[in-house]
Amino acid sequence: MKDNTYLRLIKYPGAKNVLTPDIKNVFERSGMKLFVDVFGGSGTVSLNIGAHRIIYNEIDPDLSNLFRHVQEHPERMAQMLRKLISEGEFPPLEKIKGNEKDSNTIERAFNTLIRFTTSFGGMGDTYNTREKSSMGYARKTLEQFSSINRVVKGWKIENLDFREIFKKYDSNSTFFYLDPPYSDRKWYNYNFIREDYMDLRDLMFNSTGKYLMNVNREDEFIAEIFGEPQFTKEYENKNQDVSIGYMPPRVKSFYTNLRNLKLKNGD
Ligand SMILES: C[S@@+](CC[C@H](N)C(=O)[O-])C[C@H]1O[C@@H](n2cnc3c(N)ncnc32)[C@H](O)[C@@H]1O
Incomplete structure (x- = not known):
């Protein structure tokens, strides 16, 4: 590959x-x-x-929700990512959190994307708003976004116990x-x-x-x-x-x- x-x-x-x-x-x-x-x-x-x-x-509903939004709202997700990259800094997570009770919003999906773009080996717990390599990772994600969407579009996404x-x-x-x-x-x-x-x-x-x-x-x-x-x-x-x-x-x-x-x- x-x-x-x-x-x-x-x-x-x-x-x-x-x-x-x-x-x-x-x-x-x-x-x-x-x-x-x-x-x-x-x-x-x-x-x-x-x-x-x-x-x-x-x-984990945060992950299935992320892929559902990549599947259904790719333009909006890509737009949010493009804006973040142009600002050159990851915002504090609370700003993009969305409603805590509602686990299926686009804000929550974007929050998950950002948490797992900036984390180092953990569950999004090593968040750093200015880390350069994370910004590079986000840029590559944006470059790949339409290819990712093309693949994810064909998936059936489930949020079930095995x-x-x-x-x-x-x-x-x-x-x-x-x-x-x-x-x-x-x-x-x-x-x-x-x-x-x-x-x-x-x-x-x-x-x-x-x-x-x-x-x-x-x-x-x-x-x-x-x-x-x-x-x-x-x-x-x-x-x-x-x-x-x-x-x-x-x-x-x-x-x-x-x-x-x-x-x-x-x-
Ligand atoms: C080793 S990771 C899978 C990594 C994945 N293959 C990848 O390449 O990213 C195991 C996953 O199982 C999920 N998981 C834990 N308990 C589960 C359950 N009862 N049913 C389905 N998935 C579960 C976890 O949330 C975790 O994401």
């Missing part, structure tokens, strides 16, 4: 930028027609998967892409407890469709619940920080019901 065609809308903890080419490869080999991004998050995978039919699901998604979309032409929250980090507004992994396992193992799940190899109790993965793969750690020293590659474990599937290191 070349850089100029790779789409991204927000910075989000656990976004699968590095894994997306492998997920695309597996989806294409599966022969399935419907791609269901069950834990959609930043939408990075759905934006770049190239499937004809995509369900983007995310339980259990509902399996019930609604399981079929013999469905591919479930599963990137659940991590067991040992409480990064999201919605995290997982042990029972959630057990429910996910039961749904996966009994599904009619195909699935691919990735987790961190070192995640607590994953192997105990899901058994041994079909394969593992190392990914270069792109968040190198000279003050900490060299960060070793990350190892991901993959679970799938596609037969004879393996991705090797270096593929």
